[in-house]
Amino acid sequence: MLAENKKYHRVMLKLSGEALASDKGFGIDSDVVNRLCEEIKAVTKAGIEVAVVVGGGNFWRGLRGSGAGMDRASADYMGMLATVMNALALQDGLEKHGVDTRVQTAIEMRQVAEPYIRRRAVRHLEKGRVVIFAAGTGNPYFTTDTTAALRSAEIEADVMLMAKRGTDGVYDADPKFHPEAKMFTYLTYNEVLQKELKVMDNTAITLCMNNNIPIVVFNMDVPGNIEKACLGEKLGTLIERK
Secondary structure, X not given: XXXXXXXXXXXXXXEOHHHHOOOOOOOOOHXXXXXXXXXXXXXXXXXXEEEEEEOOOOOOOHHHHHHOOOOHHHHHHHHHHHHHHHHHHHHHHHHHOOOOEEEEEOOOOXXXXXEOOHHHXXXXXXXXXXXXXXXXXXXXXXXXXXXXXXXXXXXXXXXXXXEEOOOOOEEOOOOOOOXXXXXXXXXXXXXXXXXXXXXXXXXXXXXXXXXXXXXXXXXXXXXXXHHHHHOOOOOOEEEEOO
């Protein structure tokens, strides 16, 4: 697609850990990673700067660990390390497709990746590199959705794109259990908070609201949807101010 079709200059793509897994929901599926990388490459070719935040739920979830009796902070740190594994897998895939990529971690591990430095991240983006932010915020009790919202504000992204598996957008009820559930094409931040819709946690929504960052929730299972979302085509559910 041509660069002049683009609506956004710089985007934040939020991928769940499960997005990198097979249908079993655990580990990393190389075919899935390959498809994701092809789509991200197409976006960079269109002249759009791409930052990525990836979760770690395909390996570990802090809440699940703390629910089993583990100290919550320790469980969350384990989850942060899981996101680093996913980030390195995504970096490897992108570089095999000829896309310059940098991983920046909120917890320093210099032998593995760069430490997170905002100005350096922005400079990488300006040079056309994909930047993957790993290890969450570096603090326990914060989700990777909140990380994506925070990094979006820091790098001044035009939009935050929530790539979901198995759902086309935000519904008024879980469509898996409620076939009559209706999908929203447009919502305001306040409506998401008031209706208690499970898009992301309230901290992430509030961060986006306070910094006026639009959110697009869409289905990543459909080939080409990541590219369409980055180019600003009407897709899924748009969340913004009125």
